[in-house]
Amino acid sequence: MTRIAVIGEALVDVVVGGQAHAGGSPMNVSVGLTRLGWQAELHSRIGADEHGDLIRAHLAADGVPLGARTLAEGASWAASVRLDAEGRAEYDFALHGEIPIPEIEDFALIHAGSIGALREPGSTALLDAFRAAPALTLRSFDPNIRADVIGAADEARARVFAIAAAAQVVKLSDEDAEWLRPGSEPDDVLREFADNGTRFAVITRGSQGALALVDGVRYERPASPVTVVDTIGAGDAFMSGLLFALLRDGTDRLIREGRPVRGEAVLSALDTALASAAITVSRAGANPPHLEELALRLGR
Template identity: 60%
Template sequence: MTHEPIAVIGEALVDIVEGGETHPGGSPMNIAVGLARLGHPTVLHTRIGSDPHGDAVRAHLDAAGVELGPGTVVPGRTSTATARLDAEGKAEYDFDIDWDIAVPDIAGARAVHTGSIGALREPGAAAVLAALGAAGSDTLRTLDPNIRPDVIGERDEVLRRVVELTALCPVVKLSDEDAAWLVPGAPLEEVLAGLADRGARFVVATRGAEGCLALVDGTWFARPARPVAVADTIGAGDAFMSGLLHALLRDGTDRLLVAGDPLPEDAVRAALDTALASAALTVARAGANPPTPTELDAADRASRE
């Protein structure tokens, strides 16, 4: 495992499932929890209110071993997302978001991840962009736009921000739904190629039960998902992202990315398969509940048999 800290910047909130059940959530927070559970020292730079929801979020982060960045806890309320599940367990959200942060100090981080509302909604998005721009040349930067159209602002501004972040981030992960919003009507391959043209070396899109499609240094990779009984899809993409980052860090592929060196194809396939295994374990149980190292190692071994 890595010894240098992994920084994650973005929203932490409470998912309120219709019927009253609550789960700490927010895409960046879920990814921070996923990384910490997998043994990586992780610091989350976010905004949490000093209310009962905030207490629940902090307890969740403490249990996972995630450290909070300076200035994270502020007076007032914690952001929420009310989730509605359809017959297939797929979630749709109504957000109540407060996102105003200072520029996080990520000096010394081996990698920094951002995405979703935190990377795209002002006023905090400007602070996120500034932090990534100031990151050291040996820090891997990764992005998951995780588009939430209702809360991220005007479309043209969001597209401009995605382009700016993509130019800074060698690794970009998105869903097929994100791709359809970014370039309506375009084939998925065209969207991934467009992001690669804007600077990303490792671009991957999740496709639900169809697995994932990636474009890495001009080479295409399609990896199948493992069959799984779905409890719900809350946190599935986040578990994919934390599993992907874990694999890149585990295998030293992150160092090749920051150095501009070629990536071995077997390392790319291993990273994608680990990410898919992480997502499969998460959708098999309720809420955003990413795997432990033992669970993920067992799933990785099973996928190779």
């Protein structure tokens, strides 16, 4: 079976006025992929506290395997979450310790993102690992930018583009794109990523769907119609749905081997990712779909 590693934070989202939920963008991607039938080993930092107990129970419920150095002493990472009137989430973080970067030469797919990818000193170690990965390793990156916890803005922007240059697949939100290049059009940001070496670059745009630039060809797909409960985990569900579709359709092999990707495969991946995100925003919290739910949504 294809070995998949997801590197980055697992934390507890404490919703103000509500309950605590296991979260963190990379952790959500590992759960999403595992629910879709692709077991994704999570390499993170989970502390020996009540929050860590909650995270471990959440991962165990879906059978997500943990990397060898994921369990740690001390406090787990946590985030306080506030929801605005439209269900959009704002976060305040409490972060303790560093996330170790595993040996990754044995994995066919490595995904990394968010705070764990961009916060030093772990960011430099991740970049070195991406650059040293075997040529046929698919590297995926979602910056999922949390500007207040990743250091000086100019240095963080440089880290985003450095990691993206070592990845073949990059997904970012329109908010990420605006932070990276204030005032730029999404298409211009996609083009910069493509010129930087990314083969499959995607920007999600909430209710407006997604834009992609793949091998120099621009694609645009509408969002799946849905009644939004909240947007927690929406981008992560898009990411896991996208990677799932690339694996399902064999597109990952084309990307890894440097072969052309047909337009039908790109559209299939985008539509699958958008359907995954739509299911997630239709219910509370970061709750990505299982395979049967996604297949039903896609009519497969």
